[in-house]
Amino acid sequence: KLSKRLETVANFIPKDAIVADIGSDHAYLPCYAVLNGIAKSAIVGEITEGPFQSSKKQVQKSELADSVIVRKGDGLEVLRKGEVTCITIAGMGGALIHKILEEGKEKLEGVVRLILQPNINASVIRSWLLENEWQLIAEEILEEDDKIYEILVADRGDPKIPYHETSLDAGLLFGPFLMKDQQNPFKKKWLQECEHWKTIVEKLNQAANTPENNRKRNELIHQIELAKEVLK
Numbered sequence: 001k002l003s004k005r006l007e008t009v010a011n012f013i014p015k016d017a018i019v020a021d022i023g024s025d026h027a028y029l030p031c032y033a034v035l036n037g038i039a040k041s042a043i044v045g046e047i048t049e050g051p052f053q054s055s056k057k058q059v060q061k062s063e064l065a066d067s068v069i070v071r072k073g074d075g076l077e078v079l080r081k082g083e084v085t086c087i088t089i090a091g092m093g094g095a096l097i098h099k100i101l102e103e104g105k106e107k108l109e110g111v112v113r114l115i116l117q118p119n120i121n122a123s124v125i126r127s128w129l130l131e132n133e134w135q136l137i138a139e140e141i142l143e144e145d146d147k148i149y150e151i152l153v154a155d156r157g158d159p160k161i162p163y164h165e166t167s168l169d170a171g172l173l174f175g176p177f178l179m180k181d182q183q184n185p186f187k188k189k190w191l192q193e194c195e196h197w198k199t200i201v202e203k204l205n206q207a208a209n210t211p212e213n214n215r216k217r218n219e220l221i222h223q224i225e226l227a228k229e230v231l232k
């Protein structure tokens with residue numbers, strides 16, 4: 001059975017998509033999507049030998065060798081232009097997902113949907129989407145095994161639309177859809193983050209008065225203020 005996190009990602013794959021799952025680890029997500037008639041076929045990308053081998057085993061075990069291809073390589077380099085219609089990248093930090101998208105930009109031709117699940121730092125992905133003409137169309141937040149996960153879904157379109165009703169600062173940090181919904185995991189996540197930011201501010205107050213410390217301190221104070229405005 002797929003985790004709630006990956007099942008939520010799978011549910012955003014458009015019907016009959018040709019999907020690439022980059023950094024797949026075990027190919028659970030693409031196998032599930034094909035077996036359940038969501039995706040037509042899939043390409044699995046893995047940079048590391050162990051996960052590459054477990055992905056191949058999983059595909060064999062699921063008897064999907066005809067519809068799920070496993071390739072070894074860095075990010076989107078495993079894809080040819082126009083080969084897939086949807087890309088999923090899950091379970092990594094936002095900075096790594098950002099790097100994979102930025103370095104693989106020319107491979108996005110023909111792709112109509114991105115489903116991204118950063119474990120941390122979703123804001124760098126929202127900024128990238130905004131700068132690259134990808135319109136955030138949905139966001140989910142969920143708690144599983146004591147961790148809180150965010151899922152970002154984007155199609156090609158006007159990237160500014162989701163931020164029309166929020167301040168850009170707050171929208172990029174908290175997510176325009178998530179801050180509107182204010183579900184329990186959302187509140188829990190940002191209350192925890194705020195406590196964490198406050199302890200760092202305390203430490204910076206005690207620390208040397210350097211430009212870098214001041215910059216960091218002001219940024220955190222700004223974020224705490226934003227969170228106070230956003231959390232209802």
Ligand code: SAM
Binds near residue numbers: 092
């Ligand atoms: N996507 C799966 C999930 O959400 O459960 C697996 C997440 S796992 C923590 C991250 C995987 O990404 C690892 O198997 C790692 O080898 C792979 N990975 C990291 N950087 C990568 C890159 N640049 N290109 C392809 N795979 C990468």
